[in-house]
Amino acid sequence: MSVLPDPGASRAVLVGTSRFEYLEPLPAVANNLRALADLLCSPLSLQLPARHVTVVEDPAAAHTVVGAVRQAAAEASDTLIVYFAGHGLVDAQDQLVLALPHTEFGRVETGLPYDWVRQVLLLDSRAERHVVILDCCYSGLALGRMSAGTGLADQAAVEGSFLLAAAAETRTALAPVGETYTAFTGALLEALRQGIPGAPALVDLGVLYRHLRLTMEVRGHPVPQARNRNSGAQVALGRNHADLPAAPVAAAAGADAGERPWPDPRAIRTVTGFFTALAQVRVVSGLTHRAVSERSGGRMAAGTVGRLLNRSTLPATWGTTAVYLSACGVPGEQITQWQTAWQQLRAQNLSARTESPEVTDDGVPGKARAWQRSLSALRRRRDH
Structure with missing residues (x-):
């Protein structure tokens, strides 16, 4: 059965690299990050508290990304979402490497091996479910062309998760110059914002994946691929806003x-x-x-x-x-x-x-609450 994660027990880490010293820039990635962060915090999706969404834009070093993922993995007990957009590389061992601002051709040590992120999710995460979304490319392609090998999903798989990855065909540009978002993330945002006509009430990852495949194919773009582990496809990213009731529930419950x-x-x-x-x-x-x-x-x-x-x-x-x-x-x-x-x-x-008697219902330490009361009393005396 599809389920919406509890926003209080879930976390999201959104990583994107749009500016590069040696590779072609991907300006749409910056828009991806802002739009996806806003969406995850909105009623159109999971309504995550803003403090539960960490955005890492143009990270200077691999440890910045790994540290953010590790912290979120330690805090989340329900669902952890990890998203990456930017250039993707494949090293000599056919392993996925995520490009950072200072990544260079032929020097994979200047990037972030995806396996480092994968190990954090496997070894350090308290979350029951993981959602991994990869919108990345090979850096050798021309500006605006996004790519990935046919084995990307296998390389990036994480146990107990659902992996959703942008497709890898070089014949179609997935980040056309002048577009607001990359093609894959743009289609994902569109589906969650507008809903999917004829789909179930909850847009779970299985439904979303099938919709994105059809959408991208119709548009002539490479189709995404996915990998499901331990019912990860049943995690919903929001309600289907094309399926909300058109009329109020009847006065007499039936x-x-x-x-x-x-x-x-x-x-x-x-x-x-x-x-x-x-x-x-x-x-x-x-x-x-x-x-x-x-x-x-x-x-x-x-x-x-x-x-x-x-x-x-x-x-x-x-x-x-x-x-x-x-x-x-x-x-x-x-x-x-x-x-x-x-x-x-x-x-x-x-x-x-x-x-912890020092903590109140709203999470404010008791001493701080007492200090706030005292400050308010002093202000009232001053005003009178």
Whole structure:
């Protein structure tokens, strides 16, 4: 079953090299990085907190990239996304090397062997799932031509992951001069922003890969390749925005409500993930804040709906959340699963408070919170 990663327990590292000292520049790569980072943080995709997305642009040395990946691998417990765009090289042992700004022809030691990144994911990662996206080229081709060997996916494979790689045919340019994005990443962004007509409610990597193959083939571009390990194809990168409900859920929960692609509360691991999924419930319902209030029979004002969805700490009681879910049309058995997720998060928070009493619910150390209160009191006295 396809699943959206919990944004609070997931991380992304986006690496791109657009400026080179010895190789042809790829200016579209800089646009790739900015657009993909914005997308991953937006409601169109995973809604990752900005602090969970690390962008490494034009890295000066290999250890800069490896260090960023290692840190993200240590922090992520759900899903880790690693993306690279730029020139790709193949060394004498047919191993993939990612080009850096100072990489030179014939001197692979000036690049970043992909295997170094792969080893970090294999040995140092806490994440259950890995998504690796490679939009890279051979440096020997003319400006704008992206390439990779037929064995790229095999070279770059990571256990427990889904690898999505740009194709390698030299007959077609994948980074045409003047285009905003490289062709492969541009098609990927388009699919996540606009959705895929006729596809399932969640754009998982399997669905995305098949769509990109068809899209790139129709456009006369090299088709991508992929490799799936341990059900990595079921990781979703967002909801299918071409498949969102055209009409609100019926007032009386029935077959329509049960068939809606509601967020799965069993995939929630963090408070951030709880509220992200809670907001998605309203989107799937097709209801406005006011409509949710009306469906609640007066038990929940429209302003209360907004405040609930914009919280950063869990409600101390379950009642308001239950009213919200019911008003949106979520089936009863799923509301029970939501309550279980809420109870588990509450228990985790209480346990964390017991072990670290200096930390408050919002993650601010107790001493810092006390200092903030004291500062506010001094300001009030001064103002009066």
